Amino acid sequence: MTSRYTISGLAEQFDITARTIRFYEDEGLLAPERDGTRRIYRERDRVRLRLILRAKRLGFSLAEIRETLELYDSESGEDAQSRYVLRVIDKHRAVLLQQQEDIRQVLEDMAQVEQRILDKIASREQLPPNPN
Amino acid sequence: MTSRYTISGLAEQFDITARTIRFYEDEGLLAPERDGTRRIYRERDRVRLRLILRAKRLGFSLAEIRETLELYDSESGEDAQSRYVLRVIDKHRAVLLQQQEDIRQVLEDMAQVEQRILDKIASREQLPPNPN
DNA sequence: CATGCCGTTTACGTAAACGTCAATATTCCG
DNA sequence: CGGAATATTGACGTTTACGTAAACGGCATG
Numbered sequence: 001m002t003s004r005y006t007i008s009g010l011a012e013q014f015d016i017t018a019r020t021i022r023f024y025e026d027e028g029l030l031a032p033e034r035d036g037t038r039r040i041y042r043e044r045d046r047v048r049l050r051l052i053l054r055a056k057r058l059g060f061s062l063a064e065i066r067e068t069l070e071l072y073d074s075e076s077g078e079d080a081q082s083r084y085v086l087r088v089i090d091k092h093r094a095v096l097l098q099q100q101e102d103i104r105q106v107l108e109d110m111a112q113v114e115q116r117i118l119d120k121i122a123s124r125e126q127l128p129p130n131p132n
Numbered sequence: 133m134t135s136r137y138t139i140s141g142l143a144e145q146f147d148i149t150a151r152t153i154r155f156y157e158d159e160g161l162l163a164p165e166r167d168g169t170r171r172i173y174r175e176r177d178r179v180r181l182r183l184i185l186r187a188k189r190l191g192f193s194l195a196e197i198r199e200t201l202e203l204y205d206s207e208s209g210e211d212a213q214s215r216y217v218l219r220v221i222d223k224h225r226a227v228l229l230q231q232q233e234d235i236r237q238v239l240e241d242m243a244q245v246e247q248r249i250l251d252k253i254a255s256r257e258q259l260p261p262n263p264n
Numbered sequence: 265c266a267t268g269c270c271g272t273t274t275a276c277g278t279a280a281a282c283g284t285c286a287a288t289a290t291t292c293c294g
Numbered sequence: 295c296g297g298a299a300t301a302t303t304g305a306c307g308t309t310t311a312c313g314t315a316a317a318c319g320g321c322a323t324g
Contacts, residue, residue, distance in 0.1 A: 056191075
């Protein structure tokens with residue numbers, strides 16, 4: 001059961017269009033096998049796609065995602081290369097931590113707006129049935 | 133000291149270009165006062181800009197940000213409007229929580245890649261000085 | 265066999281978010 | 295006061311991430 005997927009199957013699973021998946025391939029983010037001309041996706045392609053969409057939800061560009069995937073995938077034979085990858089990982093981690101902080105801030109702001117509205121609704125319900 | 137800022141001042145503070153700030157104004161995200169033709173930014177503009185950039189780092193579009201700002205700012209006089217805003221806030225919160233989860237996942241993946249590399253480096257340092 | 269239905273490539277279209285001049289004020293500073 | 299620096303409004307260019315349409319191949323099925 002080396003699970004195989006069709007392009008429309010994958011598209012449905014992730015709620016995107018086949019066009020999008022082909023585009024990701026054009027951009028070098030995916031490289032499915034072929035049965036003649038048809039694309040065949042395996043489990044590893046699915047995992048990759050899930051990763052891509054995760055990163056996209058966080059606002060990263062396809063170019064960034066591609067570079068990152070290539071880098072992390074690279075067997076990084078040499079020591080220098082390994083250390084370079086480690087540095088890049090640290091940079092990426094910094095960006096993600098910043099995003100976590102941004103999310104915290106926005107959630108806080110939202111809670112304030114929400115509270116303001118709730119207070120107003122509450123104060124209105126206190127009032128007698130419209131003194132007109 | 134009702135702090136005033138020039139456009140280039142703000143640009144420097146936030147490490148963006150003046151063009152960007154003007155563009156945000158064109159898009160209805162900012163509305164600074166004018167001294168004749170020059171723009172004058174007050175503290176509230178600065179706060180707004182900080183918010184905009186935060187949201188941008190999280191991958192939201194300017195259109196989304198504008199709508200959100202307008203909505204949250206609206207005095208929402210009517211009760212129905214208030215309840216509507218509360219629902220939108222809930223939706224936004226859901227998106228942010230999803231992002232938090234995405235970040236957790238990506239951080240996890242990164243940690244794995246990092247560990248793999250560290251292991252490889254360690255195993256290499258175990259080996260005797262190159263058996264050639 | 266005709267007719268869907270899915271898949272493929274190629275190509276042009278598009279919206280978003282600015283960058284990059286250009287031409288024209290204004291303002292600051294020695 | 296005069297030149298340098300800063301600001302303003304167009305207007306056009308560019309990149310990203312697909313959408314959309316055209317034109318075609320393969321297969322399955324009534």
